[in-house]
Amino acid sequence: xxxxxxxxxxxxxxxxxxxxxxxxxxxxxxxxxxxxxxxxxxxxxxxxxxxxxxxxxxxxxxxxxxxxxxxxxxxxxxxxxxxxxxxxxxxxxxxxxxxxxxxxxxxxxxxxxxxxxxxxxxxxxxxxxxx
Numbered sequence: 519x520x521x522x523x524x525x526x527x528x529x530x531x532x533x534x535x536x537x538x539x540x541x542x543x544x545x546x547x548x549x550x551x552x553x554x555x556x557x558x559x560x561x562x563x564x565x566x567x568x569x570x571x572x573x574x575x576x577x578x579x580x581x582x583x584x585x586x587x588x589x590x591x592x593x594x595x596x597x598x599x600x601x602x603x604x605x606x607x608x609x610x611x612x613x614x615x616x617x618x619x620x621x622x623x624x625x626x627x628x629x630x631x632x633x634x635x636x637x638x639x640x641x642x643x644x645x646x647x648x649x
């Protein structure tokens with residue numbers, strides 16, 4: 519079974535995920551752009567029983583465009599978001615793939631909010647696409 523280790527920028531908040539992700543998605547919504555400081559966010563979802571978290575974290579709750587609460591958990595020292603949960607799937611933990619610092623991490627298979635995608639960003643045809 520694959521084990522992946524993630525951490526915030528300062529290393530105080532750590533996460534270990536066992537097994538393969540159940541979903542890897544790329545989101546172009548404006549909230550993800552603001553959260554990441556990038557043109558998109560990419561996250562992997564894991565069953566919560568396959569995720570172990572160590573360290574202190576603070577929470578930020580926001581409501582998505584669909585009215586769904588998302589609770590982001592970030593390091594209170596460096597501010598990096600290490601994981602979040604969606605109110606509609608409480609048994610799943612979403613992890614921004616950048617916190618794994620693993621260049622060989624599998625690519626996303628789903629792209630959402632493409633209506634807000636930066637036009638210079640090329641997408642592969644193999645992905646599942648959603649406006």
